[in-house]
Amino acid sequence: MKDSRNCSTVQLSGVLVTLAAAAVVVIVSIFILSKTPFSTIYYFFIGPFANKYYLGNMLNSVVPLIFTGLGISFAFKASMFNLGGEGQVYAGGFIAASVALLIPSLPGVIGIFLSLLVAAVCGALIAGLSGFFKMKWNTDELITSFLISNALIYTIDFFITGPMDDPTNNLLATRKIASQYHLLRIFPPSSLNISVIIAILAVIFSFWILFKTNHGYELRLSGLNSEFARYGGINIGKYIFLPMLWSGAFNALAGAVSVLGTTHCCIKGFSNGVGWNGIAVALIARNNPAAVVPAALFFAFIEAGANSAMINADVTIEIASIVKAVIFFLITSRVIYNSFRRKALV
Amino acid sequence: GKQEEDKGFNLAVVVPNVVAGSPLYEQMVAGAEQAIKEHPGSSMKVFELGFNQAEWGEKMTSIVATGLYDAVITSNPSMPDICKSIAEQFPMQKFIFVDGYIDGHPQMASFLYNQYEQSYMLGHLSALITKGDMPGSNADLKIGMIVAQEYPVLNKMILPGFKDGAKSVDPSITVDFRIIGNWYDANKASELAGSMIDAGVDVIGVICGGAAQGVFEECGKQGKYVVFWDDVSYSKAPGVIVGSGALYQNRLVYEVITKAIENTLEYGKGQKLNVSDGYVGFVTEDPDYISTVPEEIRIKQKALFESIKSGETVLQTPEL
Amino acid sequence: MSNTGFSFPVIHDAIDIMTPFLLAGIGGLVTELSGMLNIALEGLILLGAFFSVIFASITGSLFLGLLFGVITTMFIAFIFGAITIYLKANEFITAIAVNLLATGLTAVISFHFFGTKGNLVFDNFARLPVFDLPALDSIPIIGDIFLGHNIIVYAGWLLVFVFWFVLYKTPYGLRLRGVGLNFKAMSALGLNPKKYRLEAIVISGFTCALAGASLSLNIGAYVPNISSGRGWIALVVIYLGGRTPLGILIASFIFALAESFSNYAQGFINIPADFILAFPYIITVVALVLVSAIKKRQQKIS
């Protein structure tokens, strides 16, 4: 409408109010939990930006979150719930590493491309299986994706610690992948690599798919009102299955870029929480690919801040998780979000 | 990081996972604390890296990058591999590894326990008990092992040691080996123990972190026995724990850190610590041990320990 | 006893293993029927496990420990519910928050009061009493399967019945299900549906606390992360059980049987343990898909 610009500033102020509320709560909890609250607050908020290494690593940890955030958003957009992100991320990393290890001599660009592609396809098939069950027999995808993911995690554990383990070291990890498979580091000494560019491209691509293409239009309509979509001649069965494919593919890419870009081997349990956090990122971003980036940044910042406070101040892992919990309690509150909007409108 | 001369010694004690529930990490922290306390002006800080192995490297780098620490001590067989690339970025940083091995790196000193010998002794004891006539021993020639998950040291040294030790008593003894899948599901551990006892096992070796509590409980209930790694203590489950293969990490860390503070620690060397070196042992003088295990078995067990210690018995230790 | 194949010890263990799934599942069902997705079961179980054993040790009484543990967990569930419902936060994210809070809070309290973040082992209170009737012991199947479990196991069965009764036979249950089926209809009657949802979450706090207590009081200790994913299985069980109390009973038994079997199987099947660990999940997926395929088919035929 005519005041749409006004509307978006009002919306922004809603977000800011929420963030401010979260920040206040963080500071209060730090005062309660830390013996040196001022330095803790300093390291929590400033630490992640203190030097190139911290900053780069924080940005690097945004990348998988962007991918899982996109993955979950794709499913949510179609009203599908992918609870198997954890296993899909893990599988993506594992497959990417396997490709690199099986064909170690491929030239760099082709090898990387192939490895990402195979990972994405496998991830798509894994999540797609849940979509298929749902389409075919109306089996709850929330549960099947979760169960399949769990079964998968154990299976991959077997390969990592068994047949694919590197006998020359004591890491619970596959052998290191050949160096031409490594994604180029762009912000030394941090691990930040060109996967950040891939992630941005993925965001643009998702945005384009969801909001600019026919596929995205039909997918979104099927999610918002499947009866309407069916009435309009859209094949809604397709949009039960396809979104899960997208979702799995993006989740798998999250794992694949972590392996090719950061760890250079598939470490046991490396996906630890990325799949879950992706759900949080997607929900905070309200399933909008464009908003996934700030949401993932916010998320990574909280993690990095907690880590920095842990390393430089007297905060422990547990306190960091309490602070994170408190933020989660508030971050999606519509009451806090609206408290400012209402005033702005009246 | 460059240190100014007048500053005291700063130590980073880096714990993979978390301290709690792991005897080795608890001992590392305690040993370091003691050494620091005895050297006024020196200080230490403990870091926990959490459960995600993939993040250990990055977190370790962050710690090193603060440039605040004269030395980093850490304990886990995987740490030398993780720290190699970090050492390249920070050529002034010194690393000390206990329960890990790396040789010939000028920034690093390492101390690896011979867990084969340790496990051999525990296997030997378990075999004696399952064959013996303690109240819980049965006729089956079966002992068991419950672990949280498989990892290289376990597969290459601990499990073979345990088996070889048992077979040295009676080659027909079998080891029922089962996995929980994590380090904390004590109830699953107890279910596993129950099903192993059903299958005729009467002595169970446990390496499963916090979940061990479930095994103690189940074995206590059913009158069966547990042998335990890495901790000197029988008191966690008196009457149930019949053997404890100790690593004297506490003392090792204390001595190593003391040397490091006094600048006498030799970097660039990896040392393997056998039973004969005194850091790997078997606790024989504990009252709970004495009151639980029959003298006959204790004598045989002590004999084995003494003969390994004196070098009389030489065990072929596999390479890690 | 036997060490091969499927036999009574496997079933006996399955009945122990199913108890936390059953308890958390039945509470999760109440929230589910009130129209909310409750993925905080895991965290609530952990809190229940922690507080019941702590209070048991402080009071020296198993019963008081259980009581205060349950109350504390219900209180945290209340806060979780109030924030979700009255501040209109996303129930998924607040539930993740509960799960995070559970690990953090238990460690902080544990360190503050007991000086360790590791296992807390207590000996100053009795273990959960085990129910045994020697008279029935000799009856083959009954004795082997239904006797010799701790009281929370039996409490779980009782609660399934109680919740079935409450949900389907009382005015309260009628209203609670009404909230889940049509939120607006309930508010049009002035019945304050938000209140019912909040109560449903608090109820799930109650049963999850019992589930947690069955874990920690069973071994007389609190092990960090002792819930080990059982809350998630409980969620699966709710769906696998078709969102009915009886279904949950059956589904948790199936999952527990698969797990119990895999525990035994590690002893005699020579395949990597990781695959055996994956087995219960695979079985459950297969069961879920089969059930829905059969349902779909029946719809088609008639």
Add this chain to the structure above:
Amino acid sequence: MQTCLEMRNICKTYSINGRTVNKNVDLTVRKGEIHALLGENGAGKTTLMNILYGIIHPDSGEIFINGKKVFIDSPLTANRSGIGMVHQHFRLIDDFTVAQNVVLGMEPRHGLFKFDNTKAEKDVLSVINKNGFKLEPNAKISDLSVGQMQQVEIVKMLYRKADLLILDEPTSVLTEHEIQNLFIRLKKLVKTGKTVIIITHKLKEVKRLSDRLTVLRSGKVVGVRNTADVDESEISRLMVGRTVALKPIKVETEIKEEALKLENVVLKKRRQERPILDNLSFKVFKGEILGIAAVAGNGLSELENLLGGMVRITSGRLLINGQDVTNEGAAVFRRAGLSYVPSDRLKRGSSIESSVRENIILTNHHRFVKKTGEIDSSAADEFSSKLIDNFNIDADPSTRTGTLSGGNIQKVILSRELEHIDGLVVFAEPTWGLDIASSEYIYKKIIEVKSEGAAVVIISSNIEEIINLSDRIIVMHSGEIVCETKNTEDIDAAVIGDYMLGLKNDFSKVTNER
């Protein structure tokens, strides 16, 4: 007569969109009267009644019941003050029985805890019988017809001992017969001392039923009258501010080729012996309007689903423009030439969370797809702006559809469906819940569509609408065609009504071939 309710100076502004919906509204209702509350879509009628019922809180104003000031903060308080409300959209729980729905919140108990279902059914049955309703207390809501659901809503309020009954558009979804029954019951209720406030858009009903009326326009009271003192056109002038043609003007069009043909269509539902659609055969030709009437529950909505391509049939054939599309699904139906305006505007006809543009381009969106798979957004924009203009929709392409009024949502649907007509248009309940001005507009459009040479099917439970618009009428009862007749000037609505009710069944199946 004694005043039973007085609302004074009620003001309400919705904070979410800042819209002032009630401006100093006064409403006085006398005891024992039927009071009609009138106004266009969006005039604020529902809001005012929601305030009275405690669902919404007014910004200012006072409410007096029997002269005593009351504060109504929730429906529960409203119930206690003797107020009961039946909402425009029913608030029933489909999975529960009639009795359970009625007693919800005031359940009879057996002992301390147990819900006494038997007593509930007995109590509810006695309320049903006392007031002359026809309901089985143990029937599930999902098995009821719309008219029966409404009875449940009223019974629910009577069970709560309501003296003042608010009915928000009770007739918009009812058939003529059900309306008659409802009115008989309401008049009976009033005789027993109850008071009724009724919201409706049908002026005939206002005349037939009410004693007095209050008209709202844009949130303000613009008139209070004794019904006997005003005629329909005056009421409509009060509501809209201009005269509205209450009856569409028919036009004659040349009848051309066949656009829709059903051959022996049978639709069976699982576990039901009798088919829902029983051997239906009929044809519709271009240039004519076929009206299909039936009492709800006789297969009307299934027929709608069938024509829209939303259900599969058990046997028979369905052809659109000569193409066999049996069981092919909506996409093929549409490609074969179907346009379809569904009865359920919100669930099927639109996606309320999406923008008007996204609603308008559906079914046409394939036309904007570029080779890259992209939707040409400027073309889509242009397209939707054009339609918004053509159909006078009060919105932008980017407006969220859910914020539109019912009439405007219907226009969005019409614009989409009528933009491209390929021989056949199906309208299902096209004016449900719409005010007279919007209805007038829709009728004009329907006539227009026909005169442009399309075949039109109107499925409606409103006989008046069917008779006013159609060239030919089919009446269904129990899934069968019981009457097929040309619509001539002298057609008798009562006879059609008898067919609908199954009272007359002497129809010999002559398919009117041409």
